[in-house]
Amino acid sequence: MKPVYVAGAAVHPFGKQPGLNAAELGYRAVRQLVEQTGITPDAVDVGYGGSSYGGSLLTQRVLQRVGVSGPPVYTVENACASGASAVHLGWQAVASGAADCVIAFGAENLSSFGGGTLPLTTNDIEIEQGMVMPAAYAMRAQRYLHDFGATADDLTAVSVKNRRNGAQNPRAHFQREISPQDVADSRAIADPLRLLHCCPNSDGAAAVLLCSEDFARQLDTPRVRVRGSVVRSGTFHTQFRDMTWPDITARTAKAAYEMAGLAPADLDLVELHDAFSIAELLHAEALGIAERGKAHQAVRNGEFDRDGRVAVSPSGGLISRGHPVGATGATQICEAYWQLTGQAGPLQVPGASVALTHVTGGGIFGVDNGACAMHILTAD
Amino acid sequence: MKPVYVAGAAVHPFGKQPGLNAAELGYRAVRQLVEQTGITPDAVDVGYGGSSYGGSLLTQRVLQRVGVSGPPVYTVENACASGASAVHLGWQAVASGAADCVIAFGAENLSSFGGGTLPLTTNDIEIEQGMVMPAAYAMRAQRYLHDFGATADDLTAVSVKNRRNGAQNPRAHFQREISPQDVADSRAIADPLRLLHCCPNSDGAAAVLLCSEDFARQLDTPRVRVRGSVVRSGTFHTQFRDMTWPDITARTAKAAYEMAGLAPADLDLVELHDAFSIAELLHAEALGIAERGKAHQAVRNGEFDRDGRVAVSPSGGLISRGHPVGATGATQICEAYWQLTGQAGPLQVPGASVALTHVTGGGIFGVDNGACAMHILTAD
Known part of the structure; x- marks a missing residue:
């Protein structure tokens, strides 16, 4: 190669x-x-x-x-x-x-x-009955909170962090910080997710x-050098339907780390597919940058901040940057490129030399076989 | 490789x-x-x-x-x-x-x-004004008849041949032969094309x-062995807008013949993109299986018949087999596979050992950059 x-x-x-x-x-x-x-x-x-x-x-x-x-x-x-x-x-x-x-x-x-999930598939009875993307992620959120002692405030902390990052990104859909109260005041979408827990269309x-x-x-x-580039299909749960472990991300990450000869601890930053705040927690754990059931603590402790242990979505993520479906995965690689070449301006992660980009497609239960694409890039 | x-x-x-x-x-x-x-x-x-x-x-x-x-x-x-x-x-x-x-x-x-061209593109003013696929091919047909002394009857001969071939294909949309009179009696679509000069949706x-x-x-x-496999983008006319020479087919064919180490004279059969009868004439010439301006004579002389010099669309082509856009190119390769493995039944081209499949995408003037995909297959 x-x-x-x-x-x-x-x-x-x-x-x-x-x-x-x-x-x-x-x-x-x-x-x-x-x-x-x-x-x-x-x-x-x-x-x-x-x-x-x-x-x-x-x-x-x-x-x-x-x-x-x-x-x-x-x-x-x-x-x-x-x-x-x-x-x-x-x-x-x-x-x-x-x-x-x-x-x-x-x-x-x-x-x-009009955004939303409906154009995503045709003739899918589960989607037609309401199992759209926010509903699927709300179920995962409920399970995560139940299993790991997290609260809706932990989900909010993800949104607040990513909006804070995106507030300095001139390419972001939302360039304004929000407070936990703003999230609590936003309208309910699918319990426990409120509007500001969701990325915009x-x-x-x-x-x-x-x-x-x-x-x-x-x-x-x-x-910058592309050290790993992997696409996989698969499910967003384990074989035994554990819905807080996105198997597709874990498998894709394993292949990408192997190809790159790198480990989660080597990463300076991750651009992650936070279509909903809960998604950051689930995928961070599957990527190995937080222990199982503890990603919410990492967010709370500032470990995913721009100057933290590993910056997660320093560009603002989907929650702040926005989510034009087909463009999202490509823009993550642009943001990583600017980070690794020292061109990220106010978004710059200090000393960034290894970046991972992570994006998933699908993940509604009715379409039980989605996509994950991952890239690991390093400064040349 | x-x-x-x-x-x-x-x-x-x-x-x-x-x-x-x-x-x-x-x-x-x-x-x-x-x-x-x-x-x-x-x-x-x-x-x-x-x-x-x-x-x-x-x-x-x-x-x-x-x-x-x-x-x-x-x-x-x-x-x-x-x-x-x-x-x-x-x-x-x-x-x-x-x-x-x-x-x-x-x-x-x-x-x-509902078929047709409209879903093909969005916000294309030429298409919205009526330059849909049948209109584009009608213009090419008018020019071909004018330049090369062909007649509407020559276009009809293509339809009659391909419907005769497809009448024996259990996978074809139309499994019934038609006469020249049937074509003449079918409704006008875009002069000189009548309904039976067009493939069905x-x-x-x-x-x-x-x-x-x-x-x-x-x-x-x-x-069967894949000897050549080539995809190209490009235009359906020459640099100087000669609309009877599909440049994209000629360029793709050149690359495919080179990759395969074969020439047009080596082909036993071609599955060709006859979305309209005129398309068979234009593309046959660009593929090099007929001289420029003489493909209509080749059809008339029976050279493209199943037992002719080179069988063109022995499965019935798009005109008979039908045209489910994304499925067409894949089905051509299936038909070629059965020919080269002696499994084509009543469609069998005697002694078939080299096949070419040709499909184009786009070709409306408003979308002046389409696709062509070509495969050359040989018996193993």
């Missing part, structure tokens, strides 16, 4: 942008990437676009506007992991020697669909340049 | 099946494939599903029903080339040594969407098992 680098990253800011379709959002991110890196259209060997609702030939429609027409291009769907799946396939193309230069992006206009896009070592050396942009 | 084999193929018959969503259709094809080949769920290293309208996590929803949950899986979108793009990515995984056993499928329920699915040589040897099913 050849070494693979990220040598450029660009995000079109997240938020409600109903007038911009996925192709326009994707184009704005990719154009920035092309301008920033100075690559020519002819250099692009293959393109991957991640999106769930972007429509047919999204990747062609985005790339033709930066002059890329000719190479193989694909649109990849893996629900919320679509953008990171696009990056993974780009990594594969470079790692296998088939490509030297790949554009991978994620783009989504979610507000056109957003529109946005992010793009990444993946390349070989030789190609990266020709560019003026800084680069 | 390691040798790659197709060692199993299964099709869920095409037709109007509004009660079966894409996940159900895909499952029916994949289940057949698994039963036929006897593979166990654990053997599957990666899965790719091709679909344009199948919804989020389609590939997960299909594969979990045959017990495959765990490995990386992806849904791939490339309009009508989605299924063949899934097969191509599967080929890549085996060719690079990353996988020994891949399930690739295409599945689509098109009748749920269909629902269906097809699945393919791709594997390494060692894996193929463990199976009891016959195998």
